[in-house]
Amino acid sequence: xxxxxxxxxxxxxxxxxxxxxxxxxxxxxxxxxxxxxxxxxxxxxxxxxxxxxxxxxxxxxxxxxxxxxxxxxxxxxxxxxxxxxxxxxxxxxxxxxxxxxxxxxxxxxxxxxxxxxxxxxxxxxxxxxxxxxxxxxxxxxxxxxxxxxxxxxxxxxxxxxxxxxxxxxxxxxxxxxxxxxxxxxxxxxxxxxxxxxxxxxxxxxxxxxxxxxxxxxxxxxxxxxxxxxx
Amino acid sequence: xxxxxxxxxxxxxxxxxxxxxxxxxxxxxxxxxxxxxxxxxxxxxxxxxxxxxxxxxxxxxxxxxxxxxxxxxxxxxxxxxxxxxxxxxxxxxxxxxxxxxxxxxxxxxxxxxxxxxxxxxxxxxxxxxxxxxxxxxxxxxxxxxxxxxxxxxxxxxxxxxxxxxxxxxxxxxxxxxxxxxxxxxxxxxxxxxxxxxxxxxxxxxxxxxxxxxxxxxxxxxxxxxxxxxx
DNA sequence: CGGCTTATTGACATACGTCAACTATTGTGG
DNA sequence: CCACAATAGTTGACGTATGTCAATAAGCCG
Numbered sequence: 001x002x003x004x005x006x007x008x009x010x011x012x013x014x015x016x017x018x019x020x021x022x023x024x025x026x027x028x029x030x031x032x033x034x035x036x037x038x039x040x041x042x043x044x045x046x047x048x049x050x051x052x053x054x055x056x057x058x059x060x061x062x063x064x065x066x067x068x069x070x071x072x073x074x075x076x077x078x079x080x081x082x083x084x085x086x087x088x089x090x091x092x093x094x095x096x097x098x099x100x101x102x103x104x105x106x107x108x109x110x111x112x113x114x115x116x117x118x119x120x121x122x123x124x125x126x127x128x129x130x131x132x133x134x135x136x137x138x139x140x141x142x143x144x145x146x147x148x149x150x151x152x153x154x155x156x157x158x159x160x161x162x163x164x165x166x167x168x169x170x171x172x173x174x175x176x177x178x179x180x181x182x183x184x185x186x187x188x189x190x191x192x193x194x195x196x197x198x199x200x201x202x203x204x205x206x207x208x209x210x211x212x213x214x215x216x217x218x219x220x221x222x223x224x225x226x227x228x229x230x
Numbered sequence: 231x232x233x234x235x236x237x238x239x240x241x242x243x244x245x246x247x248x249x250x251x252x253x254x255x256x257x258x259x260x261x262x263x264x265x266x267x268x269x270x271x272x273x274x275x276x277x278x279x280x281x282x283x284x285x286x287x288x289x290x291x292x293x294x295x296x297x298x299x300x301x302x303x304x305x306x307x308x309x310x311x312x313x314x315x316x317x318x319x320x321x322x323x324x325x326x327x328x329x330x331x332x333x334x335x336x337x338x339x340x341x342x343x344x345x346x347x348x349x350x351x352x353x354x355x356x357x358x359x360x361x362x363x364x365x366x367x368x369x370x371x372x373x374x375x376x377x378x379x380x381x382x383x384x385x386x387x388x389x390x391x392x393x394x395x396x397x398x399x400x401x402x403x404x405x406x407x408x409x410x411x412x413x414x415x416x417x418x419x420x421x422x423x424x425x426x427x428x429x430x431x432x433x434x435x436x437x438x439x440x441x442x443x444x445x446x447x448x449x450x451x452x453x454x455x456x457x458x459x460x
Numbered sequence: 461c462g463g464c465t466t467a468t469t470g471a472c473a474t475a476c477g478t479c480a481a482c483t484a485t486t487g488t489g490g
Numbered sequence: 491c492c493a494c495a496a497t498a499g500t501t502g503a504c505g506t507a508t509g510t511c512a513a514t515a516a517g518c519c520g
Contacts, residue, residue, distance in 0.1 A: 067377040070458055075380035077373055089366035098373050121362065125355025132351065132358050135365035136319035142372040143307055143328050147297040149379045150305035150419045154476070181499065189380045191477055196500055210499085211485075228300060384508070411467065424508055426468050440467085441517070 002035035009036050012059045016083045021126040030120050033113045045101035052097055054111040056086035061107025065099045076187040154190045155198040159226040166219050177212040232265035239266045242289045246313045251356040260350050263343045275331035284341040286316035291337025295329045306417040384420045385428040389456040396449050407442040
């Protein structure tokens with residue numbers, strides 16, 4: 001059940017990139033009609049096609065944007081973590097959601113009424129500038145994803161994904177996946193089985209581990225695999 | 231060769247969604263350092279990795295954003311027409327271009343210096359609001375494309391693409407593709423050969439025509455093919 | 461009318477998905 | 491703490507959609 005907002009939720013909201021720039025009065029107005037929800041994994045925030053009545057802000061946990069396909073297939077488009085703002089585009093344009101949202105990791109989210117958010121955007125220039133910057137970053141994230149889908153094999157896509165989790169260091173590294181492998185497969189546009197097999201491929205260049213743990217023995221080999229100018 | 235701007239170019243710029251909202255003084259400053267270029271098909275505006283020194287506005291013709299793949303393969307990400315603004319994200323964030331841009335149809339483009347555009351965004355709240363709205367629309371376009379790449383077959387992707395060109399009418403329609411079939415294939419994430427074969431599939435439900443002309447005898451059949459809930 | 465690019469078609473290879481079986485892994489209640 | 495079920499991941503066998511390579515045909519332009 002949505003509940004009204006508490007003091008430390010307000011602090012969290014104030015700490016997000018988007019809302020931190022708002023003037024105090026504008027921030028107060030936004031927070032006014034705001035609801036906060038704690039949700040278990042699997043919970044659905046909204047479904048594709050719903051009217052965009054709320055802007056969601058992730059306060060904790062993780063939320064996946066998923067597109068529904070034929071016969072219960074689905075594709076994960078993007079995953080959001082604490083501090084990020086969800087589906088602003090639908091809210092800004094006052095258009096139905098293009099995707100559904102589902103909790104992948106026990107989450108706490110704030111729901112800001114769409115109309116008051118749009119008003120804040122129109123009245124507070126810092127907000128629209130911050131919004132433009134956030135959307136600009138997302139444009140790049142999505143374009144990168146499209147490039148990968150169109151030009152890279154399953155194995156390479158996994159490689160690129162892992163590289164994004166690696167530090168610049170060149171020694172062996174252990175990383176922790178923030179999603180289970182099934183979700184990761186869907187996000188990367190492949191079946192869980194293909195993911196599994198692609199990981200098997202990567203084993204020969206020193207990528208191991210199991211479950212959510214992945215060990216990359218030789219990051220440089222992985223980088224070489226994914227480098228374009230081969 | 232880039233040349234300085236002429237009166238009717240200024241009128242065109244003033245007519246675009248993004249720049250029309252600017253206050254006169256801000257608009258004048260932006261136009262100040264602006265160059266205009268007329269370019270033949272095949273011309274490259276900039277390449278992936280270049281520093282984002284300019285924001286491009288398409289005044290006429292068409293420009294494709296393309297990602298370069300291994301051994302001279304490439305993927306078309308999006309195509310822009312007159313009135314649209316190109317790769318604002320890189321300019322806003324002052325990051326290198328993620329993609330290259332190539333003219334697909336004899337074009338005229340205005341080049342606005344990145345720094346003065348960023349300044350205009352910061353100072354003119356109407357501009358950042360308009361920018362946020364434009365980027366919001368692009369987010370939806372890109373997400374739609376990702377959904378299609380992840381969930382639909384080549385034939386369905388073509389179907390959806392054609393549906394986007396069709397009027398709501400239910401009678402036979404003749405439409406004109408704005409790109410050659412090779413470019414269209416790349417934009418849809420498939421080889422030209424696959425596009426050709428998928429068109430052959432569609433023939434049995436009344437999709438015909440050749441070259442840039444496509445005839446859809448029974449739009450309803452096409453809609454049915456692409457409808458999700460089978 | 462040749463040349464030129466662009467589109468189609470055929471034969472073939474292969475990457476990836478699907479279905480099904482099997483094996484961890486995790487969680488639950490006795 | 492162990493059995494058990496439930497879930498998640500792996501592996502194998504197989505089918506198929508899509509890419510690749512090569513040859514042909516069809517538009518297009520000087």
